[in-house]
Amino acid sequence: MPSSSAPIATAVTASANSSAPVGIFDSGLGGLSVLRAVRAQLPDEAILYVADSLYAPYGERDDDFIADRTLAIGEWLVRQGAKALVVACNTATAQSIALVREKLAIPLIGVEPGVKPAALQSKTRVAGVLATQVTLRSARFQALLERYAADCRFLCQPGHGLVQAVERCDVDSAELRALLRGYLEPMLEAGADTLVLGCTHYPFLDAAIRDIVGDRLTLIDTSVAIARQLERVLEQNGLRAAHDDATRALPRFYSTGDGTHQQQLVATLLEIDAVVEPVVIRSRRAATPDSQAA
Ligand code: DGL
Numbered sequence: 001m002p003s004s005s006a007p008i009a010t011a012v013t014a015s016a017n018s019s020a021p022v023g024i025f026d027s028g029l030g031g032l033s034v035l036r037a038v039r040a041q042l043p044d045e046a047i048l049y050v051a052d053s054l055y056a057p058y059g060e061r062d063d064d065f066i067a068d069r070t071l072a073i074g075e076w077l078v079r080q081g082a083k084a085l086v087v088a089c090n091t092a093t094a095q096s097i098a099l100v101r102e103k104l105a106i107p108l109i110g111v112e113p114g115v116k117p118a119a120l121q122s123k124t125r126v127a128g129v130l131a132t133q134v135t136l137r138s139a140r141f142q143a144l145l146e147r148y149a150a151d152c153r154f155l156c157q158p159g160h161g162l163v164q165a166v167e168r169c170d171v172d173s174a175e176l177r178a179l180l181r182g183y184l185e186p187m188l189e190a191g192a193d194t195l196v197l198g199c200t201h202y203p204f205l206d207a208a209i210r211d212i213v214g215d216r217l218t219l220i221d222t223s224v225a226i227a228r229q230l231e232r233v234l235e236q237n238g239l240r241a242a243h244d245d246a247t248r249a250l251p252r253f254y255s256t257g258d259g260t261h262q263q264q265l266v267a268t269l270l271e272i273d274a275v276v277e278p279v280v281i282r283s284r285r286a287a288t289p290d291s292q293a294a
Contacts, residue, residue, distance in 0.1 A: 018239050021046035021252075022230065023082030025073045028056030028167045028257075029265050030201030031088030034111070034223045035251060036270055038086070041227035042234075044241040046249060048080055050279070053257030057163035058091045059132025059199070066134065067096035068283050074104050076281045082106060083239050086230055088200050090131055094138035107233045112144060113198030114220035119148035121218060122194040126153045128187035128217070131198030133158040141198075155190055157183045159199060166201040169261045177208055184212050196220045204269070254279040 022042075024035050028051050035049055050073050052058075058066050070092040074085055084107045087093050087100065093110035101108055113135065118127040135141050136156050145154055165176045187195065195217040197203055203221045210219075234240045250272055255262050259276030266274045 017081075017083060018234075018241055019046070020081045020083035020239075021048045022084050022086065022234075023048050023050070023074075023077030023080070024086045024088050025050045025052070025070070025077065025092075026089040026200055027051075027058040027069075027091065028053045028163065028201070029262055030163065030166065030199060030204075031086075032262075032265060032269060033200050033203040033221070034086060034088035034226050037223035037227040038230060039251070039270075041224070042231055042241075044243055045234075046241065047251035048077060048082055049251050049253050050077065050281070051253070051255045051257065051259075051262050051276075052281070053167065053255050053259070053262065055256065056167050057132065058089065058095075059134050059158075059163055060160075061134070063095050063134070065283075066092055067099050070096040070100050071103055072281050072283055074100050074108075076279075078104055078106055084109065084230065084234060084237070086226065087111065088226070090135045090199050094135045094140045097140075107237050107239070109226060109230050109233055111200065111222060111226055113141065113196045114222045114225075115144050115148050115154065115196060117222075117225075118154075118194045118196045118220050119152040121220070122152055122192075124191045124193040125151060126155065126187075126191045127194040127196060128184070128192045129154050129156045129196040129198050130159045130162075130183060130202060131156070131196070132163065133160070135198055153190075154196075155187050155192060157187070159183060159202065162205065163199065163201045166204050166265075167261060169264050171204050172208055176205070177212065180205065180208055181212055184209065184217070188213060188216055192217060194218045194220060204265070250274060253277065256281055 086109045097110040253274050253276045255276050262276045266272050
């Protein structure tokens with residue numbers, strides 16, 4: 001479920017202007033599943049979307065790296081005038097939302113795997129959770145699990161290889177299906193009736209997952225709940241765009257990578273013929289081969 005908190009004033013100042021855009025950020029293309037829900041829920045909001053594709057996937061990166069990238073991109077979005085930030089990445093939220101909250105002076109919305117709705121819905125009391133390794137091992141996720149695992153068994157499976165597949169727009173290949181089968185069949189054998197999609201990339205694998213599990217698993221995707229949470233947070237802060245703000249313009253898409261796959265996914269998924277603008281967002285931490293590349 002999404003989480004949010006009041007902003008804490010810091011070095012990075014923000015424009016509290018209701019016609020300013022909402023910033024949405026992910027390690028790559030996964031946050032587009034959240035953007036889709038936000039556009040449906042809040043059609044008057046202007047959106048800036050950043051895919052940190054140069055560094056995706058985050059799920060196998062170290063904790064400092066993820067916190068550093070999340071903060072650098074959050075600060076960049078604030079400098080572009082974002083009035084609120086959706087960290088549309090479970091991995092980045094799990095790893096760095098507390099730090100980013102301390103540093104950014106705009107309302108933040110993080111995401112976390114839908115363990116709570118799964119615990120509420122599962123009839124067999126066995127639910128699968130597919131998420132990145134970093135999300136699953138994070139203290140934040142472990143605390144979430146503890147809260148709901150008393151009478152529901154959660155089978156937690158790192159989705160190695162899945163983010164990479166979506167990043168190259170592979171949502172359908174035989175290799176991808178074999179990977180998914182390897183993750184999902186043990187869950188079915190263990191009696192699971194619910195599957196938490198604990199990474200924002202995974203809703204794009206919905207059809208491939210359905211082909212394997214049919215109706216045996218109810219899929220939990222929190223993107224609509226995230227959009228509703230964003231709506232509440234904007235309301236609370238007096239930041240909802242007015243209906244006549246003429247902000248129905250297309251979202252602006254940025255990528256730290258070459259943007260080709262982003263353009264492709266945006267076209268097929270959102271039916272938007274978008275231009276993806278390349279952007280360099282430097283990491284703050286000491287130069288590494290990766291951060292030099294940025
Ligand atoms: N969409 C990100 C998430 O929700 C993917 C993380 C990654 O890049 O591994 O966790």
